[in-house]
Amino acid sequence: MSDQKNTQPLIEVKNLKQYFNISTGFFQSKPLKAVDDISFSIREGETLGLVGESGCGKTTAGRTILHLYKPTAGEVIYRGKPIKTAQDIKEFRTKATMVFQDPYSSLDPRMTVADIIGEPLDVHHMYKNAEERREKILELMDHVGLNSEHAARYAHEFSGGQRQRVGIARSLAVNPDFIVCDEPVSALDVSIQAQVINMFDELQEKLNLTYLFIAHDLLVVRHISDRIAVMYLGRMVELADADEIYSRPLHPYTKALMSAVPVPDPKVARANKRVQLSGEIPSPLNAPSGCPFHTRCPYAAEECKQSMPEFKEVESGRFVACHRLAEIN
């Protein structure tokens, strides 16, 4: 992964915005800034972790990148080519797919596993005859560790971990090189979670995949990611190397987030000094002025209430959006 540092990015996201219009009364509406001006790039073969609390816009960011939502502004560039027209989007969808969080509701209960996995092949006309379709489906099932005898079964006959394998096989059907994984292991038990995480690792090596891995479990994200981006209220606050961001978080929100991780080790847990955050996340409909984090930030100053800090590179490969970075670190 590190030896690919010099290649051109696979995916580039530039000033991406996604606003939803929320009705606030008769003929009145207000934009909800779910994703507000985020920029980053992902190298080929890399895993970028995207973390943040519920409502911070991480899922919306993932979906907007895939153009499941039409971006309000900004652009997504795939292999140097911006995605603009409907034709671009259609082609892009054979290269970029998604794995969803809930393996219980994301699979159609009335379709067999073979049809669930084969549907993307049907949509994109990716086979010549029924025999080829069947072969492709069986190959995909083999990739994710499902037996060929499972092909004729329905989703309800499987456990959570197996259903997630079906979801992954479906996302692999069109031979993508970029997959947005939206909380793919959150609904699974610990012992099964490890199996699925390993499978993501193996598939990445075997098929040279690039992941955007969205999750709220920070231990899982650190394990699987090369770099991690932290979001808060629709904005990116920090982006850095996975180990760096854990051992030396720079943004005050990242510091709080990292210290809140419940470490499965009683001695470490007892010694852990937690960074206290006051209050809770403001509603994105009434986002605070200036830095979105200033209402909870222990270091907030007058400047933070007035102006939005720029998301800028403070060290090589490390981006932070904070006015008081120099003073607090």
Added chain:
Amino acid sequence: MALLEVKDLHTSFFTDAGEVRAVNGVSFTLDRGKVLGIVGESGSGKSVTAYSIMQILAGTGKIVSGSIVLDGQELVGAGEKVMKEVRGNRVSIIFQDPMTSLNPTYTIGHQLMEAILLHTNRNKQQAWDRAVEMLKLVNVNEPEKRMKQYPFEFSGGMRQRVMIAMALACEPDILIADEPTTALDVTIQAGILELMKDIQKELGMAIIMITHDLGVVAQLCDEVIVMYAGGICEKGSADEIFYNPCHEYTKGLMRSIPTADSSGERLEPISGTPIDLLNMPKGCPFAPRCDAAMKICIREKCDIMRINEEHEAACWMNVKNGIGEAK
């Protein structure tokens, strides 16, 4: 004498497909002022154990045999009148989902006062004061104003604080927390766990913390029980369980959690899928997934054995290695 003593508890659900033995011979004791963690995967019987203590089992669920003694009083078969006195008063429970466990049509104050009026001799004014005091205890800002608000005006973390306030209003001896932070974000979770720890120290009640998250256990618990397929694999002090696990399932669980050292490497998952409670094997329920399984594991279930003063486990490997002794 222990505050709570559970002995050989068996709880089953009688479904159309057959008897599901959700809890299968669970025994443990809980002392005053201790925090006991019960960990396990979905379907391991950890919640059903708690619901059995409260006797709030759904529909077809029934305690088949065993005994639950609270402070010298037998609760199994004690009748609804006794249980009404116990629930909410001596043993309280908070649930995983604070969104659905509050009634949306009543104010927070009304719901808080309900329990107080039911279980104590306070009049309405005193119950109000007590409710405000409880909200202060769980760090809800402007409690007087919040009392008049409805649940939809509260965020997830705040609702869970209200649930804790409600559960503690009658000063119970035991607080059962069933995955209290699973639905919450990490920073909110950390706040709730810290709050529970502080209140526990202040009021001195015992807590039974039910969770699947070993991180939460490490933060909060003095003692830990690890459950699998309705039975106890292992129990002991938190340090013993984390630093000296003596059951193959516990060891597997510890290995499958990502840690700082595991990045870039493969995790070591437990193979296979959780067991079907309708078709329980004769031997150790974990044997089909266990890498170290021996012939005896498939043939015969291992009894829980003593490892040391603070530690018991039910695994044939200990016998093989000569570290367990029969109780």
